[in-house]
Amino acid sequence: MPAVLGLTSDAKPSSPSPTNGDGPFRSSSNKMGGNKRLDTISKRNHAAAREIETLLWRALCDSPEAAKEYMAEDCVMINPLFAGSDAPMGKDTNPSIEEVLKGGEPWTGFRFHGDPLVVEIDLMAVALVYKVSLFKASKKGGIREVVATASSSWRQTAGADWLLCAQHVAYADEE
Incomplete structure (x- = not known):
């Protein structure tokens, strides 16, 4: 079929694709979250949610105090893995989230069990x-694993940064 403005209806591209050679060119907007096209706000929000949650846990494991960078000023949470209790925390509680994170001991690492499930609350949440x-x-040479369930809520600022609004972490029953 003849080309009009470089477009054809041929099933096969006339030249190899710049990506993998077996399909049409894909925009650079598909970088975050793997090889999936992030061509809608919803897809970008879902990918950003998984990415920012990973960054939060990386900060909590490396240096808990550094995790404040990802938290809104009015953030509330229950996190016995760092606080030592299941009491709700916020900026005005005793201890506050800031105090708990400042004195928190880092973990060696973390691993999600599968992909976190994401729900869009709003266009920016x-x-x-x-x-x-x-x-x-452990000090005796082994590695201790703690399994937990977690839920996090994030909102996006006008500057496109994601901030943690609420997090609830609870010890999970071992299977």
Whole structure:
């Protein structure tokens, strides 16, 4: 079929694709979250939610105090893995989230059990639920694993940053 303005209806592209050679050119907007096209706000929000949740846990494991960078000023949470209790925390509680994170001991690492489930709350807000394992090297030489369930809510600022609004972490029953 003849080309009009470079477009054809041929099933096969006339030249190899710049991506993988077996399909049409894909926009660079498909970088975040793998090889999936992120061509809608919803897809970008879902990918961003998983990415920012991973960054939060990486910060919590490396240096808990650094995790404040991802939290809104009015963030509330229950996180016995860092606080030592299941009491709700916020900026005005005793201890506050900031105090708990400042004195928190880092973990060796973490692993999500599958992909976190994401729901869009609004155009600029998302929530996730998932199961996570945290690992800590013991002084006796072994690695201790703690399994927990978690839920996080995030909102996006006008500057496109995602901030944690609420998080609830609970110990999970071992299977």
